[in-house]
Amino acid sequence: xxxxxxxxxxxxxxxxxxxxxxxxxxRGTLGLCIVVFYIALALLAPFITHYDPYAPxxxxxxxxxxxxxxxxxxxxPSWYKSLPxxxxxxxxxxxxxxxxLSTLESIQAEWNWISINCTAGPNQTEGEQDDGCIEVxxxxxxxxxxxxxxAIVWHEFQYPYKNPPQSFIIHISMFTTNTTATSIKVxxxxxxxxxxxxxLETLYLSDNKWRHTxxxxxxxxxxxxxxxPEPGNYSLQVEVTINGEEDVTVRLDNIDLLIYGExxxxxxxxxxxxxxxxxxxxxxxxxRISLMVGLLSAGISTILGLFLxxxxxxxxxxxxxxxxxxxxxxxxxxxxxxxxxLIVVTQASIWNLILLLSFMGWMSFSRxxxxxxxxxxxxxxxxxxxxxxxxxxxxxxxxxxxxxxALVYITLATSVPGAIISEASISWxxxxxxxxxxxxxxxxxxxxxxxVNRPFGDYWFWMIxxxxxxxxxxxxxxxxxxxxxxxxxxxxxxxx
Amino acid sequence: MGLKTFIAKRIVYMLxxxxxxxxxxxxxxxxxxxxxxxxxxxxxxxxxxEARLEQIKKHFGLDKPLHERYYVYTLNLLTWNFGxxxxxxxxxxxxxxxxxxxxxxxxxxxxxxxxxxxxxxMVTAYKRGGATDTALVTGSLLTYSVPIFWLGxxxxxxxxxxxxWFPACGLYPNSWAIPGNWPTxxxxxxxxxxxxxxxPTVTLILFSVGGWILLTRACVLENMTEDYVVTARAxxxxxxxxxxxxxxxxxxxxxxxxxxxxxxxxxxxxIITETVFSYEGMxxxxxxxxGQTDIPVLSAIFYVSAxxxxxxxxxxxxxxxxxxxxxxxx
Numbered sequence: 001x002x003x004x005x006x007x008x009x010x011x012x013x014x015x016x017x018x019x020x021x022x023x024x025x026x027r028g029t030l031g032l033c034i035v036v037f038y039i040a041l042a043l044l045a046p047f048i049t050h051y052d053p054y055a056p057x058x059x060x061x062x063x064x065x066x067x068x069x070x071x072x073x074x075x076x077p078s079w080y081k082s083l084p085x086x087x088x089x090x091x092x093x094x095x096x097x098x099x100x101l102s103t104l105e106s107i108q109a110e111w112n113w114i115s116i117n118c119t120a121g122p123n124q125t126e127g128e129q130d131d132g133c134i135e136v137x138x139x140x141x142x143x144x145x146x147x148x149x150x151a152i153v154w155h156e157f158q159y160p161y162k163n164p165p166q167s168f169i170i171h172i173s174m175f176t177t178n179t180t181a182t183s184i185k186v187x188x189x190x191x192x193x194x195x196x197x198x199x200l201e202t203l204y205l206s207d208n209k210w211r212h213t214x215x216x217x218x219x220x221x222x223x224x225x226x227x228x229p230e231p232g233n234y235s236l237q238v239e240v241t242i243n244g245e246e247d248v249t250v251r252l253d254n255i256d257l258l259i260y261g262e263x264x265x266x267x268x269x270x271x272x273x274x275x276x277x278x279x280x281x282x283x284x285x286x287x288r289i290s291l292m293v294g295l296l297s298a299g300i301s302t303i304l305g306l307f308l309x310x311x312x313x314x315x316x317x318x319x320x321x322x323x324x325x326x327x328x329x330x331x332x333x334x335x336x337x338x339x340x341x342l343i344v345v346t347q348a349s350i351w352n353l354i355l356l357l358s359f360m361g362w363m364s365f366s367r368x369x370x371x372x373x374x375x376x377x378x379x380x381x382x383x384x385x386x387x388x389x390x391x392x393x394x395x396x397x398x399x400x401x402x403x404x405x406a407l408v409y410i411t412l413a414t415s416v417p418g419a420i421i422s423e424a425s426i427s428w429x430x431x432x433x434x435x436x437x438x439x440x441x442x443x444x445x446x447x448x449x450x451x452v453n454r455p456f457g458d459y460w461f462w463m464i465x466x467x468x469x470x471x472x473x474x475x476x477x478x479x480x481x482x483x484x485x486x487x488x489x490x491x492x493x494x495x496x
Numbered sequence: 497m498g499l500k501t502f503i504a505k506r507i508v509y510m511l512x513x514x515x516x517x518x519x520x521x522x523x524x525x526x527x528x529x530x531x532x533x534x535x536x537x538x539x540x541x542x543x544x545x546e547a548r549l550e551q552i553k554k555h556f557g558l559d560k561p562l563h564e565r566y567y568v569y570t571l572n573l574l575t576w577n578f579g580x581x582x583x584x585x586x587x588x589x590x591x592x593x594x595x596x597x598x599x600x601x602x603x604x605x606x607x608x609x610x611x612x613x614x615x616x617x618m619v620t621a622y623k624r625g626g627a628t629d630t631a632l633v634t635g636s637l638l639t640y641s642v643p644i645f646w647l648g649x650x651x652x653x654x655x656x657x658x659x660x661w662f663p664a665c666g667l668y669p670n671s672w673a674i675p676g677n678w679p680t681x682x683x684x685x686x687x688x689x690x691x692x693x694x695x696p697t698v699t700l701i702l703f704s705v706g707g708w709i710l711l712t713r714a715c716v717l718e719n720m721t722e723d724y725v726v727t728a729r730a731x732x733x734x735x736x737x738x739x740x741x742x743x744x745x746x747x748x749x750x751x752x753x754x755x756x757x758x759x760x761x762x763x764x765x766x767i768i769t770e771t772v773f774s775y776e777g778m779x780x781x782x783x784x785x786x787g788q789t790d791i792p793v794l795s796a797i798f799y800v801s802a803x804x805x806x807x808x809x810x811x812x813x814x815x816x817x818x819x820x821x822x823x824x825x826x
Contacts (some may be wrong), residue, residue, distance in 0.1 A: 325509075327514045332809075334764040334801045337782050343795065345527045417641055421792060424643045425768055429783070436508065443646060467646035474641035 007471045021487050034476035042287040049281035053437045056277040058258075066212075068258055072166040072219060073276040074451065075264035077461055088162035090228075090261035095157035096236050098255045103132055111155050118149030118242060126251055128173050128210045133253040138181075138242040145245055153252060154189070154237040161261065162231055168259045170199070170215040172238065175251040179205045181244035186215055187237040188227050188257075195237070196230040197227040212254070228259075268461040270442070270485025271449045280438055283465055289438040290473055293354055293423040294416040300358035301419075302365060302411050306404070309369025314377065314429075325368070327363040335360060339422065343431050353426065357419045372404050395485060406488035413481035417474035424470050429475040439466040499817075506813065512807050517802040518570050525791045526562070533558060533582055555580070556792070569795070578796040583788060587796050590781070595763070595800075597667065598770075598777030601693055602762035605700035610755055612701065613708020620709060621716035622739055633713070636706030648699045648772035655695055662694050665774035696773040700766060704758075711754060715747035722746070749820060753812045760808030764801040 022028050041048070047453045057067035071092060078265045080086045098110075104124050111134060113120040118138040127133035138149040168188075184203050185194035199215045217223055228234070236257045242248045267279040312323040339356060344353045376382065377400070385395050426432070427440025428447070443466050530813065533556055537549050553559040556579070556787070557568050572579060578587035620629045656664035663669075668688050672678055675677040679685045720743060728738045765779030774780070778797065 325512065325516070328809075329520070330511055332513060332517060332802045332805045333798060334761070334782075334805075335787070336766065336767055337798065337801075338792075340767075340783075340786055341524060341528065344789075345524060345529070421641070421643050425645060428643070428645045429768070429771070440643075443643075443649075447645075447649070452653070452657065456658065463646075463649065467643060467650075470646070471638060471642045475637050478637055478641060 018487065019391065020489035022483060023482040025486065027479045027488075031476040031479030031483065032292040035470055035480065038287050038291060038473055038476070041284050042291050045281075045284045045288060049278070049284050051278040051281040051399055053277045053285050054283040056272075056275045059473075063108055066214070068169055068214070069260075069275050070278060071264035071276055072260035073168065073269060074271045074458055074462070075260070075269040075276075076262060076457075077268045078263045079266070079268060080263050088261075089263050090161035090165045091263055092261045093161075093165070093259040094149055094256070094387040095159070096155045096255060096257035098155075098253070107132055107134060111153060113151060113153045114227065115151040116149065117147060120151040120153060120240075123251065126175075128175070128253045133175075133251045134238065134248040136240050136242070136252075138250070140245055140247060143245045146243075148241065150242040151240045151242075151250075153255075154235045155239070155255070155257075156233060156235045157257070158232070159228050159234050159259070160231050161228075163262060164221065164228045165219045165259045165261050167219045168227075168257060169217070170236070171212065171254060171256040171258070172203070172215070172252065173210050173212050173254040173469045174203065174205055175208070175210050175250065175253070176205050177208055177250075178244070178246055178248045179207050181242050181246060181248050182250055183241045184241045184250075184252075185241075187239065189235050189237050191233045191235075193235065193237075196229075196234075197223070210253075251290050267465060269461060270445065270462045271451045272445060273449075277437070279442075279461060279465060282442060283469055285437060285440070286439040286442065286466065286469065287385045287473075289350065289436055290420050290423065290470065293350065293357065293438075294420040294473070294477070297354045297357035297361060297419040298412050300354070301415060302408055304358060305362035305365030306401075306408060306410070308362060309366035310396060310400065310404075312366065313370040313373025314392070314400065320370070320371055323366070324427060327366060330360060336422075336425065340426065340429065340431065343426060348431045350436055353423060353433070357422055361415055361419065365407070365415070367383075368407060368411075369404050372407065373400055376400055376403050398458060406484075410481055410484045410488060412483055413477050416477040420470060420474050420477075425467075439470050442466045450464070503814075506810055510810060512783055513806055514803070515570075517746045517799065518573060519566075521795055521798050522566055522569055525794055528603070528789055528791065530789050531558075531791065555583070573795065573799050579792050580795045581785075582790045585791055590793075591778075591796065591800070594765075594776065594778050594781045597775070598765040598779065599686055599762060600689070601696055601770075601775060601777055602700070602766060604693060605697045605704075606758050608697070609701045609704045609708060610758065613705045614707070614712050614751065617712020618716060618739065618744065620713045622735070624713075624717065632709060635708040638706070639702050640706035640710065642703070644699065644703045645768045645772055646767075647703055648696075648769055651695055651699045651702070652772065655698075662693070663692055664723050665790070666692055667776065668692055696766075698774055699769055703769075708754075712747070712751060715750050719743045719746045745819070749816060752815055752819065753809075756808040756812035756815070757805065760804040761801075763804040764797070 022032075029330075051070055055067075056070055058070055075092075076089070078091070081089050081091070104122050107122040112124075113134065115136065118136055120134065120136045122132055123135035124132045126135065134153055136149075136151040136153075140147050170186055172184075172186065174184055182205060184205070186199045186203070188197040189195045197217075201215070203213050203215075205211055215474050217227070236255070238252055238255060240250050240252075242250065264279045265280055267283065269276040270279050270282065308323050308327075312320040339360060342356050343353060347354070382395060382399055385399055390398075423438065424440035424443070428444045430444055430448075432438060432441040432444065443463070446459070446463050446466075451462075533552065537553060550559065557565055560568070576588075579591065581587050584590060616632055620632045623629050652664055655662045669692070672688065679688060716739070724746075725738060725743060728742045729735075733741075760789070763778065765777045765782065767779035767783050769775070770777050770779035771783055781793070782797050784790075785797070
C-alpha cells in the first residue's frame with residue numbers, strides 16, 4: 001500500500017491534470033467564471049448592497065414609529081440621468097432631517113423661528129427621546145379669551161432638480177399640553193415664504209403625549225409640480241396657532257422632509273405598493289436563494305440517485321425491481337403539477353422545496369448508475385477483488401464508486417439549472433416561501449402588480465433583470481456540465 | 497424471449513405502475529389541506545338541512561370510510577368514470593373541451609419543435625465547429641436556460657402589447673362569440689384559431705427547441721466517431737449521405753424516446769405557458785384545480801397524464817425493436 005503522502009500527491013496530480021484540461025475548454029471556463037461571480041455576490045450580499053430587501057425601509061428612522069419607504073415605487077435607474085435629456089430627472093432628497101440633529105447647536109444652525117404673542121425656541125431636554133426639540137410657549141396672564149399666538153418654525157433647503165419629485169413625505173412629532181387650543185399646519189414655501197403646499201388633513205394631537213404624524217403627498221404629478229415648480233430655495237414651515245385663556249406648551253421634534261425623486265439606485269425600485277424594494281439589492285440577495293436551491297437539491301438528488309442506483313445495480317433481484325419501478329412511477333407522473341401539489345400539501349417553505357426537488361430529481365441518474373454498475377459488476381477486476389476476499393462494501397467503495405464518479409460531477413452540474421428554473425417557476429406561480437425574496441418571487445410580484453399596462457420604460461428594470469439572472473446562472477451550470485462531460489468521457493473528445 | 501411474452505410482461509408491469517399511480521395519488525390528494533366540500537359541510541352543519549348535506553357528501557362519496565373511498569375511487573378511474581368536479585359539473589365533459597384545446601396548442605408546438613429541433617441539430621452537427629454551430633448552440637443554451645414564464649411575458653409584450661400583431665389571450669376572436677357569427681368557412685375558422693394560438697405556440701417552440709437541437713447534435717456526434725462512419729466515408733459517400741442515411745438512423749434511438757414522451761406530456765398541457773396566455777387548456781385547468789383543491793379533477797388529470805406517459809414508454813420500447821434489429825425484447 002502506498003503511503004498517505006504518496007496518495008495525496010497522486011490525487012493532487014490528477015486534479016492538476018484535470019484542471020489543465022478544463023482550462024482549455026472555453027465554455028467550461030466561462031461557465032465557471034459566471035458561477036464564481038454569482039457565488040461571490042451571494043456571499044458578499046450584505047456588504048455590497050445598501051438596502052435590505054427584507055425590510056425595504058430607511059435605516060435609522062424613528063424607533064417608535066413606522067419607518068418610511070426607501071423610494072417611490074417604480075423609480076427609474078439612476079444612470080437615466082446621464083442619458084441625453086436626463087439632467088432634469090429628480091433624485092431622492094432628504095433635505096430636512098431633524099431626527100438625527102437634536103442638539104442645541106444643530107437646532108440653532110438649521111432652524112429659524114418667529115413668534116407673535118408667544119415665545120419659540122430650542123429646548124435641550126424635553127424632546128421625544130429626551131433630546132432637543134423646539135418649544136413654543138404661550139402664556140395668557142390677562143386671561144383675554146380672544147388672544148391668539150402664532151409661531152412659525154422653518155428650515156430652508158435647496159431643491160436642485162428641474163423635474164418635480166414623484167412624491168414627498170413630511171414627518172413630525174408633536175406634543176401639546178392642550179389639544180383643543182392648539183392647531184398645527186405644515187407648509188412647503190418658496191424663497192419668499194409664500195406657501196406652495198399646505199397639508200389639507202387635520203393633524204391630530206394628544207394631550208401631554210407625543211404623537212407622530214406622516215403627511216404623504218402621494219404620487220400626484222399635479223401636486224408635486226405645483227410644490228416644486230423649478231430648482232431653487234424652498235423652506236419647510238411648521239405653523240403653530242394657539243388661542244384661549246390657558247397657558248399652553250407645544251413641542252415639535254423629528255421634523256423630516258423626504259422627497260422621493262424619479263430615479264433611484266442602480267436598477268431603480270420595484271413596483272410593490274407601500275414598501276418598494278431596491279431592485280439591485282433584491283437581485284443580489286436572490287442569488288443566495290437560487291444558488292442554495294440549485295446546489296442543495298442537485299447535491300441531495302445526486303447522492304440519492306447514486307445510492308439507489310448502486311443498491312439497485314449491485315444487490316439486484318427484488319430490491320432492484322422495487323427501486324426501478326418506483327423510479328418509473330415518479331417519471332410517469334406529470335412533474336410540475338406533482339411538484340405543485342406536493343408543495344401545497346407540505347406548505348411552501350424553501351426547505352420543503354429543496355427536499356421535494358431532490359426527491360423528484362434522482363430517477364434518471366440512478367438509472368444511469370444502475371446500468372453502469374451492472375456492466376462493471378461483471379468485469380474481471382471485480383472478480384479479482386472478490387477472489388482476494390474483498391467484501392461487498394469494500395468492492396462498492398473502492399472499485400465501483402470510483403468508476404461511476406465521473407458521472408456524479410456531470411450530473412451535479414447539469415441538474416442545478418433544472419432546480420433553479422423549477423424554483424423560479426413555482427415562486428412565479430405564487431407558491432413562494434413568504435420569508436424569502438427570490439428571483440421567481442420578484443417576477444411573481446411583477447406579474448401581479450398590473451404595471452404591464454404602462455409603457456415598457458416604466459418597468460423593464462423590474463422585469464428583465466431577474467430573468468437574465470436566472471438565465472445566466474442556469475446556463476453557466478450547463479456549460480460546466482458540458483465541459484466536464486467532454487473531459488470525463490474521453491470517448492466524446494474525438495468529436496472535436 | 498419472443499415479442500408476445502415481452503408484450504405480456506410489459507402489460508403486467510404497466511398495470512402495476514398504474515396501480516401505484518392510483519394509490520399514491522389517492523394518498524397525496526387526501527393529504528391536501530382544505531378539502532372544500534368538507535369545509536363547506538362543517539361550516540353549514542346546523543345551519544342547513546342535514547339531509548341535504550348528507551346528500552352532498554354522498555354525491556362525492558365522502559360519507560364512506562377511507563378504505564371504501566379508495567376502493568370506489570380506484571374502480572371509478574379504472575372504468576373511466578371521473579364523476580363530478582366540486583365546482584363545475586361533469587369532469588369528462590370539461591376534460592374533452594380542455595383536452596382538445598391543449599392538444600391543438602401542444603400538438604402544433606410539439607410537432608414544429610421536434611421537426612425544427614432535429615433539422616437544426618443535424619445542421620449544427622454537420623457544420624460542427626463553425627460559426628453556425630456556435631451560434632445555434634449558444635442560442636439553444638440560452639433559450640434552454642430561460643424560465644418559460646419570463647420568455648412568455650417577453651413574447652407577449654413584444655407582439656401583443658407593443659406591436660399589437662397578435663392577441664394576448666383568448667381562444668378565438670371575440671366577434672365569434674356573438675350568436676350567428678361563428679365562422680362557417682373552415683379556412684376562416686382555422687385562420688382565426690391559428691391567429692390566437694400563435695403567441696403561446698411560439699413561446700413553447702422557443703423554449704423547447706433548444707433542448708431538441710442539443711439532443712440531436714449530441715446523438716449525431718456520438719455516432720460520428722464510430723467505425724461504420726469511416727467505412728461509409730471510405731466508400732466515397734458524400735458527407736450528407738453519411739449523415740442522413742447512416743448516422744441519423746443510428747442516432748435516432750434516444751430521439752425516439754424523447755419524441756414519444758413529449759407527445760405523452762402533451763396531454764398534461766403546459767401549466768405555465770397556459771397561465772401566461774390565459775389559454776383555457778389542461779394546464780390551466782390543473783392550476784385552477786390546485787388553487788381550489790378540486791380533488792376529483794386533479795385525480796382525473798393525473799390519472800390521464802400518467803396513462804399517456806406509460807403508453808408512450810411502451811410504444812417507444814416497441815419501436816426500438818423495429819428500428820434497431822439488434823435489440824431483442826426481454
